[in-house]
Amino acid sequence: MTTSTYLARKDVLLILLFAALIMALLPLALDPFRLNLVGKYLTYGFVAIGLVICWGDAGILSLGQGIFFGLGGYCMAMFLKLEASSVGATKIQSTPGIPDFMDWNQITALPWFWRPFHSLTFALVAVPMVPALLAFVIGVAMFKRRVGGTYFAIITQAIAAILTILIIGQQGYTGGVNGITDLRTMKGWDIRSDHAKLVLYFANAILLVASLLIAQFVRRSKLGRILVAMREREDRVRFSGYDVAAFKIFAFCFAAALAGIGGAMFTLQVGFMSPSFVGIVPSIEMVIFCAVGGRTSLLGAVYGALAVNWAKTTFSEDLPQLWLFAMGTLFIAVVVVFPNGLAGLYRDHIAPRLGRFLRPQLRLAPTGDGRKQGATR
Amino acid sequence: MTAETNFLLAVEGLSVSFDGFKAVDDLSFYVDQNEIRVIIGPNGAGKTTVLDLICGRTRASAGSVTFRGHELTRLPEHEIVRAGVGRKFQTPSIYEDLSVFENLEISFPRGRSVFGALAFRRDYLVRERVQDVAGMVFLDGMLGERAENLSHGQKQWLEIGMLLVQNPLLLMLDEPVAGMSVSERKKTAELLHRIIRDRAVLVIEHDMGFVADIAHRVTVLHQGKVISEGSLAHVKADPKVVEVYLGH
Ligand SMILES: Nc1ncnc2c1ncn2[C@@H]1O[C@H](COP(=O)(O)OP(=O)(O)OP(=O)(O)O)[C@@H](O)[C@H]1O
Ligand SMILES: [Mg+2]
Numbered sequence: 131m132t133t134s135t136y137l138a139r140k141d142v143l144l145i146l147l148f149a150a151l152i153m154a155l156l157p158l159a160l161d162p163f164r165l166n167l168v169g170k171y172l173t174y175g176f177v178a179i180g181l182v183i184c185w186g187d188a189g190i191l192s193l194g195q196g197i198f199f200g201l202g203g204y205c206m207a208m209f210l211k212l213e214a215s216s217v218g219a220t221k222i223q224s225t226p227g228i229p230d231f232m233d234w235n236q237i238t239a240l241p242w243f244w245r246p247f248h249s250l251t252f253a254l255v256a257v258p259m260v261p262a263l264l265a266f267v268i269g270v271a272m273f274k275r276r277v278g279g280t281y282f283a284i285i286t287q288a289i290a291a292i293l294t295i296l297i298i299g300q301q302g303y304t305g306g307v308n309g310i311t312d313l314r315t316m317k318g319w320d321i322r323s324d325h326a327k328l329v330l331y332f333a334n335a336i337l338l339v340a341s342l343l344i345a346q347f348v349r350r351s352k353l354g355r356i357l358v359a360m361r362e363r364e365d366r367v368r369f370s371g372y373d374v375a376a377f378k379i380f381a382f383c384f385a386a387a388l389a390g391i392g393g394a395m396f397t398l399q400v401g402f403m404s405p406s407f408v409g410i411v412p413s414i415e416m417v418i419f420c421a422v423g424g425r426t427s428l429l430g431a432v433y434g435a436l437a438v439n440w441a442k443t444t445f446s447e448d449l450p451q452l453w454l455f456a457m458g459t460l461f462i463a464v465v466v467v468f469p470n471g472l473a474g475l476y477r478d479h480i481a482p483r484l485g486r487f488l489r490p491q492l493r494l495a496p497t498g499d500g501r502k503q504g505a506t507r
Numbered sequence: 508m509t510a511e512t513n514f515l516l517a518v519e520g521l522s523v524s525f526d527g528f529k530a531v532d533d534l535s536f537y538v539d540q541n542e543i544r545v546i547i548g549p550n551g552a553g554k555t556t557v558l559d560l561i562c563g564r565t566r567a568s569a570g571s572v573t574f575r576g577h578e579l580t581r582l583p584e585h586e587i588v589r590a591g592v593g594r595k596f597q598t599p600s601i602y603e604d605l606s607v608f609e610n611l612e613i614s615f616p617r618g619r620s621v622f623g624a625l626a627f628r629r630d631y632l633v634r635e636r637v638q639d640v641a642g643m644v645f646l647d648g649m650l651g652e653r654a655e656n657l658s659h660g661q662k663q664w665l666e667i668g669m670l671l672v673q674n675p676l677l678l679m680l681d682e683p684v685a686g687m688s689v690s691e692r693k694k695t696a697e698l699l700h701r702i703i704r705d706r707a708v709l710v711i712e713h714d715m716g717f718v719a720d721i722a723h724r725v726t727v728l729h730q731g732k733v734i735s736e737g738s739l740a741h742v743k744a745d746p747k748v749v750e751v752y753l754g755h
Pocket of ligand 2: 597681
C-alpha cells in the first residue's frame with residue numbers, strides 16, 4: 131500500500147501549484163493592501179473545503195456555514211478583545227478591565243463564558259471545537275431522526291438567523307451589531323502592522339494548504355467513498371452495516387471546524403468580527419462560491435471562493451444593490467449550465483487539451499490514478 | 508411464545524399496517540440453518556414488506572423477529588446487518604459514481620465506524636476478498652469500471668457481490684432475476700446455487716422454474732398472511748394457492 135492511493139500524484143501536484151500561487155506568486159505581485167484582501171478571501175477557502183466534503187461528497191446542503199465561520203471568528207475576537215481591555219488600557223471606564231462595549235452597556239463584571247478566553251490556548255482550541263460541538267448537537271438532533279435534504283437546509287438557515295438576532299440583541303455580551311472591534315495585539319504582538327499582516331497572510335496560507343491536504347486524505351480514505359455512496363444510496367450504505375447518521379454528523383462537524391478556523395483567520399487579518407458575517411446572506415454566499423468553483427473539487431471550491439469574493443469587492447463598491455442580483459444570476463447560471471462549476475469546466479475542456487499537449491513528457495513518469503491502480507492490482 | 512433456539516430465524520406474530528391497511532398480518536414462519544426458503548405470492552401480498560420488517564427498514568407494530576436467539580425488531584438497521592443479516596433490494600441498488608472495486612470494498616466487514624473507515628487500509632485481505640467475489644459474480648474483468656456503465660444484469664450481480672463480501676449468515680434476496688435476459692437468468696441461477704451453500708437464504712421470486720430449482724421449502728403469502736407452507740409440490744397442490752396465485 132503506497133500513499134499514492136490516498137494522495138494521488140496529480141491532485142497533490144495541483145495543490146502544490148495552488149500553494150505556489152498563494153505563497154510565492156501573489157505575495158510578489160501584490161502590494162500589502164491587496165495581499166491582505168486576498169488573505170481575507172482565502173479565509174473563505176476553509177469554508178469551501180468543508181462544503182466540498184459536507185455538500186459535494188455527502189450531499190448535505192448546509193445553508194448555515196456562516197454560523198460556524200462566525201463562531202470561530204468570535205472565539206478569536208474574544209481573546210483579542212480581552213487582551214486589548216487590560217485594566218491599564220481601560221482605566222477611564224466605570225469598570226476597568228472589561229471590554230469597552232460591556233462598560234457602555236452597564237455590565238460590571240466579565241460574563242462567565244468570556245472568562246476562559248483570557249487564555250490563548252483555550253481560544254485556539256475553541257476556534258475549531260465550538261463550531262464542531264454545535265454542529266455535533268445539530269447533527270445528532272437532525273440526522274439521528276433522519277431529517278435531511280431541504281428540511282435540513284432550512285433549519286440551518288433558521289439557526290443562522292437566530293444566532294444573528296441573538297448576537298445583535300445581546301449587545302452587552304457580544305458587542306451587538308458592530309461586533310467586536312478595536313482588536314490590537316496577540317500576546318503583545320501588534321496584529322495591525324504591515325509586517326504582522328504579512329506574517330498572518332502566510333500563516334493563513336499554510337493552514338489552508340494543510341487543510342486541503344487533510345481534506346484530500348479524508349476524501350481518499352474509505353470514509354470519503356462512504357460519504358459519496360451515502361449521497362447516492364443511503365439505504366444501501368445503511369444495509370451494508372454502517373450507521374449513516376454518524377457519518378453525516380462527521381461530515382457536518384468537519385465542515386464546521388474548518389469554517390471556524392477560517393473565521394478565526396478572518397478576525398486576525400481583518401481586525402474585527404461582526405454579525406454581518408454570520409447570518410443568512412453570508413451563509414448563502416458561501417454555498418454560491420463553492421458551487422461556482424465546483425462543489426466536488428476541493429481546489430475548485432477554493433478558487434471559487436477567491437474569485438467570487440474578489441468579484442464582490444470589485445463590483446459591490448460601485449453597484450452594491452446590483453451585486454445581490456449578479457450573485458443570484460451567477461448561481462443559477464452555474465447550476466444550470468455548469469453543474470460542476472469551474473472545476474468541471476477545467477476537467478472537461480481544459481485538462482484534456484493540456485493532457486494532449488503534455489503527453490510526451492508524462493509518458494515517462496508513471497501517471498498515477500491511485501484509484502484505478504488500487505483497483506486492478 | 509418463545510422461539511426455539513435451533514431456528515436461525517423465527518418470525519412470530521409479525522404485523523404492520525400502512526394507514527390502516529394491514530400489509531403484514533400476524534405472520535409467523537421459521538427458517539433453519541442452511542435452509543433455502545422461497546417466498547411466493549401475488550403482487551402486493553406483502554413479500555417485500557416482510558423483508559423490510561426483518562432487516563429493520565420498516566418497524567413492526569407487533570410481533571417478534573428472533574435471529575440466532577437475538578431479538579431484531581428494536582435494533583437499528585446497521586446492528587441487524589452486523590448481526591449477520593444481508594439484504595438485496597428489489598431494484599439494483601449500487602453506487603453508480605464509484606468503481607466496481609469500490610462498490611464491493613465498501614461492504615467489507617471492517618472499518619464500519621467513522622474513525623475505522625478513516626483508518627481503513629486496502630490491504631491484501633480486502634483485495635483478495637474483492638477479487639474472489641468479483642470472480643463469482645462474473646465481474647472480474649471490470650473492477651476498475653464505473654458502476655454506472657454496467658448493464659442491468661451486471662448491476663444485479665454487483666449488488667449480490669456486495670452482499671457476499673459482507674458474508675452474512677442469512678441472505679435475503681428480493682427478486683434477484685427480475686429484469687434479466689434469458690442467458691443472464693441462467694448464469695444467476697448458477698451463481699445463486701453456488702453462494703447459497705453454508706448459509707440460510709430467503710428469496711422472493713415469481714419465476715416458478717427458478718423456484719423449483721432452488722427451494723427447500725416454499726412459503727406462500729397472500730394479503731399479508733401465510734396461506735400455505737411446505738415443499739413446492741405440496742404448495743402447488745394446495746387448492747388455496749392455486750386459487751389466489753398459480754391459477755392465473
Ligand atoms: N411504505 C409503505 N407505505 C404504504 N404502503 C405500503 C408501503 N410499503 C408497502 N405498502 C403496501 O403494502 C402492500 C404490500 O407491498 P409489498 O411491496 O410488500 O408487496 P410484494 O408482495 O413485494 O409485491 P410485488 O410482488 O409487487 O413486489 C402493497 O399493497 C403496498 O402498496
Ligand atoms: Mg416486492
